[in-house]
Amino acid sequence: MSDGLKHGVFRTPESAQRLTVYIGEGDKWQGKPLYEAVVLKARELHLAGATVMRGPMGFGADSRIHTAKILRLSEDLPMVIEIVDSPEKIAELVLHLEQMVKGGLVTIENVGVLIYSPSGKAP
Numbered sequence: 001m002s003d004g005l006k007h008g009v010f011r012t013p014e015s016a017q018r019l020t021v022y023i024g025e026g027d028k029w030q031g032k033p034l035y036e037a038v039v040l041k042a043r044e045l046h047l048a049g050a051t052v053m054r055g056p057m058g059f060g061a062d063s064r065i066h067t068a069k070i071l072r073l074s075e076d077l078p079m080v081i082e083i084v085d086s087p088e089k090i091a092e093l094v095l096h097l098e099q100m101v102k103g104g105l106v107t108i109e110n111v112g113v114l115i116y117s118p119s120g121k122a123p
Helices: 034-044 087-100
Strands: 014-024 050-054 057-059 065-067 078-085 105-113
Touching: 014 034, 014 087, 034 050, 034 078, 034 087, 078 087, 087 105
Parallel strands: none
Antiparallel strands: 014 078, 014 105, 050 078, 057 065
16 A cells, blocks of 8 residues: 555554453353454454463452462463554444453553564564
């Protein structure tokens, strides 16, 4: 494209938003893990990218501790999904998250994107 933008790639530096979803590993959406469903929905909507992180310990609104200690391997561990994109693309995903996330926490923060390029490619 003439302005240097590619599908899903930011010009940098650029203002954006970071959407963070805090859920449990055992949370489901239509029979699949919720974290997987969120990432697949973000990809379907052509967001810039998503990262899922599994936490070794945490607690949420119910104050129940979730941990990966050796005797509690079957516990519902915390999962964090981070997605950075334009406010418009984040808003589009949020419409879906309102149906998908039944328990957990979803936050949005304004961020600045300094570098964004495909793996191994110079920005």
